[in-house]
Structures are given as C-alpha cells and as structure tokens.
Amino acid sequence: MTSGEPITGGADRIVRDVVCGFCGLGCDDLEVAVAGRAITPRTACPEAARLLARSDAPPPSPRINGAPASFEDATAAAAGHLKAARSAAFSGLGADLEGLRRLYDLAMASGASLDHAASGGLFANLERLARKGWIAATLAEVRNRCDVLVVFGDDPASAFSRFFSRAVPVRGEGADGDAAPLFVTAPGRRQIAVVGGPLSEASRRVLAAHEVTEIAVAEQDVATATSVLTALVAGRVVDGLAGLPEATVAALAALAEQLKAARYAVFTWNAASLPAEDAPVVAGAASEAVDVLSVTTRAAVFPLGGRDNVTGAHQLALWRFGYPLRTAVGAGTSRHVPELYATAAALPDADLLLHTSAFRPDAPPDFDRGPVIAIAHPDTVFAREPEVFIPVGTPGVDYGGHVFRMDSVVCLPLQALRPAELPSVAEAAAAILVSFGRGA
Ligand code: SF4
Numbered sequence: 001m002t003s004g005e006p007i008t009g010g011a012d013r014i015v016r017d018v019v020c021g022f023c024g025l026g027c028d029d030l031e032v033a034v035a036g037r038a039i040t041p042r043t044a045c046p047e048a049a050r051l052l053a054r055s056d057a058p059p060p061s062p063r064i065n066g067a068p069a070s071f072e073d074a075t076a077a078a079a080g081h082l083k084a085a086r087s088a089a090f091s092g093l094g095a096d097l098e099g100l101r102r103l104y105d106l107a108m109a110s111g112a113s114l115d116h117a118a119s120g121g122l123f124a125n126l127e128r129l130a131r132k133g134w135i136a137a138t139l140a141e142v143r144n145r146c147d148v149l150v151v152f153g154d155d156p157a158s159a160f161s162r163f164f165s166r167a168v169p170v171r172g173e174g175a176d177g178d179a180a181p182l183f184v185t186a187p188g189r190r191q192i193a194v195v196g197g198p199l200s201e202a203s204r205r206v207l208a209a210h211e212v213t214e215i216a217v218a219e220q221d222v223a224t225a226t227s228v229l230t231a232l233v234a235g236r237v238v239d240g241l242a243g244l245p246e247a248t249v250a251a252l253a254a255l256a257e258q259l260k261a262a263r264y265a266v267f268t269w270n271a272a273s274l275p276a277e278d279a280p281v282v283a284g285a286a287s288e289a290v291d292v293l294s295v296t297t298r299a300a301v302f303p304l305g306g307r308d309n310v311t312g313a314h315q316l317a318l319w320r321f322g323y324p325l326r327t328a329v330g331a332g333t334s335r336h337v338p339e340l341y342a343t344a345a346a347l348p349d350a351d352l353l354l355h356t357s358a359f360r361p362d363a364p365p366d367f368d369r370g371p372v373i374a375i376a377h378p379d380t381v382f383a384r385e386p387e388v389f390i391p392v393g394t395p396g397v398d399y400g401g402h403v404f405r406m407d408s409v410v411c412l413p414l415q416a417l418r419p420a421e422l423p424s425v426a427e428a429a430a431a432i433l434v435s436f437g438r439g440a
Pocket of ligand 1: 022030044047048162
C-alpha cells in the first residue's frame with residue numbers, strides 16, 4: 001500500500017465521487033472544483049467543506065526553533081531530538097495508513113508511547129468489547145436491515161453530519177438505484193428513537209419520513225436511561241424510577257416493547273461526546289440489550305467514532321504490536337498500559353512530544369518538559385512554537401492514501417485532488433527515520 005501519485009496538472013476541473021477521510025463515516029460522493037492548487041467544495045457537509053477548502057497560497061516552509069529551514073534540515077533536527085530523548089510520546093496520529101506505518105517505524109526505532117487524539121471514545125467502547133465482546137453491525141447492515149434505530153446521547157449529526165442520511169435513507173441517493181435500502185420492508189417508515197438529544201432541526205428534516213421518538217434525557221442521565229432501557233428489555237424489575245421522571249420511564253418502557261417487536265434493532269452512541277465515566281456504561285448496557293434481544297430476534301450495536309483515521313491507527317497498532325493504541329514500543333518490545341500511555345497520562349513523564357495532525361490544524365497538547373516536533377497541517381496555530389515544525393499535506397487533498405471507516409470493515413482509498421507541494425506524513429516520518437539511523 002503506497003501513498004498515491006502526486007497530481008502534476010493544474011487545469012481547472014470538477015472532481016466527483018471524492019472520498020472523505022475526516023469524520024470516519026466514509027462518504028464517497030463529494031464534489032469539488034479544483035483550479036490550480038485552490039479547492040472549492042461543491043457538495044460536502046459543513047465539516048468536510050471547511051477542511052477541503054484550500055487557497056492557491058504557497059504552503060509554509062518547515063521551521064526549526066521558529067526559523068525557516070529546509071525539509072532535510074528539519075527532519076535531521078527532529079531525528080537529533082529523538083535521539084537525545086529517553087521518554088518520547090507520539091500524540092495526534094492523524095494520518096493515513098502509510099503515514100501511520102512510518103510513524104510506528106519511527107516509534108519502534110526511537111522508543112515512544114503511541115496515542116491518537118480521538119482515542120478517548122474508542123477506549124470507552126473497548127472496556128466492554130475487550131471483556132465480553134459485542135455484536136456490531138456495519139454501516140451497510142444498518143442501512144439495509146435496521147428497522148428500529150436507538151440513539152443514545154446527543155444528536156449524532158453534530159459530529160457525523162451525514163449520519164442519518166447515510167444510515168437510514170428513505171431511498172437511494174442520487175441516480176444510483178442500487179444504493180436504495182435493500183431489506184427493510186418500509187424504508188421510509190423506520191422507527192428512530194433518541195434517548196438524550198435533542199435532535200437538530202436539520203436532523204429532524206432528514207428523518208421526516210420516519211417515525212421519530214425523542215425521549216429527552218439530560219446528558220448526565222443518559223447512562224441511567226440506557227441501563228433502565230436494557231433492564232426493561234430484559235424483563236427485569238426497575239426499582240423506583242432510577243431517578244428519572246415517570247414520563248421518561250414510561251417512554252423507555254414503550255421503546256422496550258418496540259425493540260422486542262423489531263426485526264433488526266440497532267443501538268448507536270458517540271462515546272466521545274458522553275461524559276467519560278458514562279460512556280463505558282452506555283456501551284455495556286447497549287451491548288447487553290443486544291445480547292438479550294438476540295435470543296429472539298436480530299440486534300446489533302453501531303458505535304460512532306473514527307475521526308482522523310483513529311480506527312486505522314487502532315487496527316495498525318493491533319497488526320504491528322498485538323496491542324491497541326496507548327502502547328509504548330521500542331527496544332523490540334511493546335507494553336500496553338492505557339492508564340500510563342494515554343497522551344494526558346504520558347506527557348507528565350515524557351521528555352519529547354512528537355505530534356502528528358495531517359487532516360486538520362489541531363495544535364499539539366500543552367507540553368514544556370522537552371522539545372516538540374510537529375508533523376502538522378500547514379494552518380496549525382501553535383500556542384508554543386515547536387522546536388521542529390514540518391508542514392505536511394492532507395490525505396485525500398494533497399496525496400492519496402487509505403483510511404478506515406468507523407465500522408472497521410472498509411478501508412477507503414483517498415485520492416489526491418491537487419498538485420502536492422508538501423510532503424506526506426509518510427515521507428516526513430521516513431526522512432526522520434533515515435536521519436535517525438545515521439546517528440543524527
Ligand atoms: S459526514 Fe463525515 S465523511 Fe461524510 S462528508 Fe462529512 S466529514 Fe466527510
């Protein structure tokens with residue numbers, strides 16, 4: 001698997017069926033206008049439009065201690081800092097698979113802990129998945145089979161703008177009739193229940209053809225409501241009202257009956273948007289509801305997540321090290337201790353921070369215990385100038401590559417949209433590794 005070939009032509013053109021790698025939903029029908037190096041999105045959600053839009057302005061050069069430098073000098077300086085470090089932390093990890101592969105090579109050579117900026121939600125879900133497993137649906141199964149969809153927490157569209165139109169479309173989008181939902185008997189009348197909310201007006205419009213129930217639950221009560229719903233599905237007695245209003249419990253009881261009558265129920269939540277202590281509870285209760293329902297009908301979870309290829313970073317860590325993220329590697333060993341190697345926990349003991357964010361201009365976390373190396377989006381604004389800044393192109397904009405969709409089953413090919421003037425993450429990390437090997 002290699003990064004895509006750079007585009008050399010600069011003629012104005014319209015590019016259709018662009019694959020998006022930003023939020024993890026993996027939309028593949030975006031449209032942009034390209035003029036030279038300028039990109040103007042024509043069909044994209046607000047998030048993708050913001051991140052795809054580019055001007056024709058020349059990109060910044062690398063910097064060492066704030067002064068412009070060549071790519072070669074910057075990568076050599078980064079290698080020098082890594083060589084002197086004893087406890088490096090690699091954060092961000094916002095890169096395509098090839099970039100991650102080279103970053104992991106570098107981590108193994110220098111010794112470093114690895115964590116992705118969006119792995120908080122992933123680890124909340126792993127608490128349940130690692131202990132008991134779960135039955136998870138793919139996006140295609142939700143689209144083609146789900147007749148009752150339960151959302152826990154806030155409106156998924158706030159982080160995954162097109163979730164509802166992708167997951168529960170009334171009919172196929174565009175002119176492609178094959179894209180219409182396949183096995184739901186009434187694709188325009190699915191039951192959608194939101195336990196939390198509220199839905200935005202835009203989401204209500206997208207769901208207008210369905211039967212939508214909004215059970216308003218405050219953020220701090222979503223985990224309780226999820227547990228109560230699971231208890232009701234399982235036929236357990238719920239003591240009192242579990243601190244919930246009577247009307248809420250009555251609505252959850254009605255939803256439990258809908259779920260028992262469903263042909264294919266799906267439970268979804270965005271762990272990253274729930275309170276940290278509640279997200280594992282929601283994941284556990286939703287998975288238990290699936291276990292109960294699966295005795296008599298079909299049900300599955302569909303956890304939301306996947307921003308900036310965190311799913312790919314997780315998969316690649318499993319392939320390479322046999323452990324998920326939040327693992328320290330080096331000297332031929334790997335050690336997975338999430339409590340120690342989550343970025344926030346690793347930084348107080350680190351003496352170097354290497355931060356990567358190629359999809360969006362996210363600055364490194366605060367760090368003052370040693371040098372900072374930023375392999376980052378050219379528009380990144382730094383609170384503290386890094387010792388080494390290597391601006392890189394964006395996968396799916398400046399160069400091709402691969403990212404995982406949030407359900408882990410599809411690896412999406414991203415294409416370059418314009419001539420690349422910045423290196424890829426893979427090229428930057430590989431150059432640092434070469435200098436590192438030379439004893440920089
Ligand atoms: S919803 Fe997500 S994948 Fe789809 S276009 Fe928007 S940012 Fe991209």
